[in-house]
Amino acid sequence: MLKGKLYLIPVSLGPSPSSLTTPADVATRARSLDYFVVENAKTARAELKRLEHPAPLRDLDIRELPEKPGMADLDGLLAPLISGRDAGLMSEAGCPAVADPGALLVRRAHEMNIAVVPLVGPSSLLLALMASGLNGQSFAFHGYLPVDEEARNKRIRELETESARHARTQLFIETPYRNGRMFEALRNSCRPDTRLCVACDLTLESESITTRRIADWKKTPSPDLNRRPTVFLILAT
Structure with a gap:
């Protein structure tokens, strides 16, 4: 059979x-x-x-x-x-x-x-990478980062260092109700020239995809990410 x-x-x-x-x-x-x-x-x-x-x-x-x-x-x-x-x-x-x-x-x-x-269909990770303008030749997905604030900030800095060393885009996600804290951690922990892409509600009418350097993110209001599925991507230089 x-x-x-x-x-x-x-x-x-x-x-x-x-x-x-x-x-x-x-x-x-x-x-x-x-x-x-x-x-x-x-x-x-x-x-x-x-x-x-x-x-x-x-x-x-x-x-x-x-x-x-x-x-x-x-x-x-x-x-x-x-x-x-x-x-x-x-x-x-x-x-x-x-x-x-x-x-x-x-x-x-x-x-x-x-x-x-x-079969072919939507992948939030690939859609975010495609739209980010970051390096699509070398990238890594890391899932969820630590919940503990100190451990999370340390991991962000480690990923940023690795990104700069290998010109690698780093992708990760967070539980939707903690997206705001993740965004603030990235804005406060990353270097000014590091690029951060925030891609949320992919394929939906409320879709929002924005890539800026950290220095520029610090000049703008925090995006409303509460309970919105979001992919975060960074590329350091």
Whole structure:
């Protein structure tokens, strides 16, 4: 029996029409599946409704990926694919397996010789990098920085030093309700000539993307970032 395929289905970054962020062939593929492994079932159902899946949502087989899945969890989720059933992997937002626990399922799929098929869709990290004007030839994503103020400021300075040494764009994110504190930490910790890009609400009507040197950020009012998904990028010289 042929094994099924694991399709990596990008999810909208917010409440925008799927036609604006989801290519037609990706939507068609998602509508053809009836088995999904997801980060959050509620979010996945909303996305499948947005994609106009033809089946009643209650009839779809939607299983959540544990936050820290063990081997037995991964094998259980992939068992239907071993039997020939295709599956869709969906994150809570953006591209699955990028800054997302779905990467573990993808890794296990490769170990089980299951074909993995990435589909095109919105990635907040790449969209932010594209629009930042910073170095797209050398970049690194660091996820979340420490919550403790002293540790966070130290990490920012370390990333700035590394950025200057390698001409590397550094990307990171923060829990939306702490965005303001992250912005102030960057404005106060980075050197005047370091460029900072703040990209929030990507693909939404409220989208805002601004790149300035730290010296110039200090001359302007702080942006309203409260509870708005934001990507921060720095490039030092």
